[in-house]
Structure formats: C-alpha cells, structure tokens
Amino acid sequence: MSVDATSLLRLEKTSLRQQALSALRRAITTGQLPPGTHLVETELSDALQISRGTLREAMRQLQQEGLISTGARGRLSVRHLDEKEIRDIFHVRAALESLAARELASHPERAEAVGVLRRAVDDMDKWAASNLEDRIEADLRFHRTMCQLTGNETLLHQWSSLEGSIRMSIMFAGVERANKNMNAKRHHDIVDAIEAGDASSAAHAVADHMAGAANNLVAGD
Template identity: 85%
Template sequence: MSVDAPSLLRLEKTSLRQQALTALRRAITTGQLTPGTHLVETELSEALQISRGTLREAMRQLQQEGLISAGARGRLSVRHLDTKEIRDIFAVRAALESLAAQCLAELPDRTSAVAELSKAVDDMDRWAASNLEDRIEADLRFHRTMCHLTGNETLLHQWLSLEGSIRMSIMFAGVDRALKNMDTKRHFEIVDAIESGDGRLAAATVRDHMDGAASVLVDGAA
C-alpha cells in the first residue's frame, strides 16, 4: 500500500489550524483577547508556534464567525460590539430559539427532548464551579441543543451562523454579568415550559429569557 505524503501533510496542517482556531476562539470568548485588540500575525504565530499561513486560515474562519473584523488597511482586530448590536443579536436569538421551544413543546412525545435539555442544564450546574470557558461552553450547548432537537436544519443552521456573535456578546459587560446570564434556574424555566406542552408559553418564556439576558449585558455596560 502506498502512502500519499501530501495527504498526510494536509491532515497535519488541518490539525494545527483547528488547534489555533480553538485557542484563539477561547481567548476571545473568555476575554483574554479583549474587543478592539489588534491581531499581529508575527506575534500570534510565534505564540501559537504555527506558520503565518496556518494562522491566516484560522483567522479567516474567525472573521467568518464574526469574532474578528477588518479595519483600516485590512488590519484584523477582535470585534467590538455596541449596545445596539447586543440588542440585535438577542432579538434574532429570541426569534430562533422561541421557535425552537414552541416546536419542541408541541411535539406529541416530548419526553426525550425534555430529558436531554434537563441534562444540558444539569451540566451547566455541574460546571458552575469550573473555569469560565467550560461554563460558557455548557451554556452554549444548552441553547444549541434546543435548536438541534427540533430537527429543523434551517433553524439550526441559522443559529450556528450566529454563534460567533453570541460568543462575542457573552463577555460584553464583564465576567459577573456573563455568569448572571448562566443561571440554571432561568434555563430550567425554559425546560419546564417546553414540558408543559404549551407552545405559546414556551416561546414566551424564551423571549423573556433573551430580553432579560440582553438587559443584564446592556445595563451592565451603562
């Protein structure tokens, strides 16, 4: 059996790109790289110990996700959100996730969906004493799971396309405000509304959740 060396190199390069992407996404999401920070290729490639070409591939993906943006002369920096953008992001989230909650609440058999969402909230509680990154991922997993469980691929795709912006919004007003929005009680209220079988109630509960979360962030930045 012959070995295709270029293919092996591509796999290695992909792995490095993914590792760089994960590291940079984590640094931005947790606030290690703050909004407005200019991303200098030479510094980042040296810090991550990867080539500038591999770094550029990772940064292109982050730009597509909405985590970084291009400024004057194409210089890339960590995206900075304003209060209007925060409201806009949560308004779109409310539209998508309230639809997801309504769809799940109206399922003839909601048992497995409710069980999976309950487990996702339990995971949030389990990670409550862990580091910020794990808590953020647990929170995102709950909301992503709610969309996934609908079986509506278009809905899930739209949510995933917004995920970069959602990540940027989390740390908008600092750690304390971010953690306040990860309160498990508020997430169990969504699960309970879905379990009730009342689609309107489930949708309204999610909209209230998103309005409250946006207010926590915007008021915290005032």
C-alpha cells in the first residue's frame, strides 16, 4: 500500500494547530493570558514552537470562539468582557438551556437522559478538588450534554457558538466566584426538575441557575 506523504504532513500540521489551539484556549480561560493581553505572533510561535502560519490558523479559530478580538491596525488581544456582556451571555444561555430542560422534562422516556445528567454532575463532584481547568471542563460538559440530549442540532449549534464567550465569562470575577458557580448542588436542582417531568419547573430551574450565576459574577454576594 502506498502512502501519500502530503496527507501525513497535513495530518501533522492539523495536530500542531489543534495542540496550539488547546494551549492558547487554556491559557486564556485560566487567566494565564489575562483580558487585554496583546498577542504577538513572533513571541507566541516561538513559545509554542510552531510556524506563524499554524499559529494564525489557531488564532482565527479563537476569534470565531470569541476568545480574542481585533483592535486598531488588526492587533489581536485577549477579549475583555464588561458586565453588560456577561449578563447578555447568561441571558442567551438561559434561553437556550431552558429550552433544553423543557424538552427533556417533557419527554416520556427521560429516565436515560436523567441518568446521563446525574453522572455528569457526579463528574463535577469528582473534579471539585482538582485544578480550575478540569472543573471548568466538567461544568461545561454538563451544560453541553443537556443540550445534546435533546437531539436538537440547531439548539446544540447555537450553544456551541457561545462556548468561547462562556469560557471567558466564567473567569470574569476570579477563581473564587467561578468555583461558587460550579457547585454540583446547583446542577442537581436542574436534574431534579427534569426528572419530575414538569417542563415549566425545569425551565425555571435553569433560568434561576443562570440568573444566580450572572449575579455572582458581576455583583458578588
């Protein structure tokens, strides 16, 4: 069997782009690269040991995710969110995830979905004492899974398009408040409402969850 060398090179390049993307996303969402940081191609490509072309591909993806923004003369920097943007993000999340909870609660065979969500919350508990990155990923998995379980691809697509902004919002007020929002008990309340089969209560549970999370980030206790 002959092997196309260009295919192997393309695979290697894709792998490098993905690794660079993951490293930059992690640095931004954990605050290693704080909001407003100017991203210099030469410095980043040297630090990541990748070509500037591969770096640009990764950074284009981060722009699409809402993690970095373009300023004057095309200068790229880590996106800075203000309080209004945080509230707007959580309002949209509430609308999307309330729809997901309503659909799941209305389904006559929701037991399997409830089981999956319970395991997702248990996973959050498992990572509770871990590093912030793992906690963020466990939290996002729960919310993404809730949307996935509806089988509504449009809903999932819209939620996924917000994921970069959601990641940025999590760290808006620092680690302590971020951790408070990722408390497992708050997520069990949503699953309880879905399990009860009351679509209205499930939607309200999500709305209350999102309102409380936004208030915690922008207003504190």
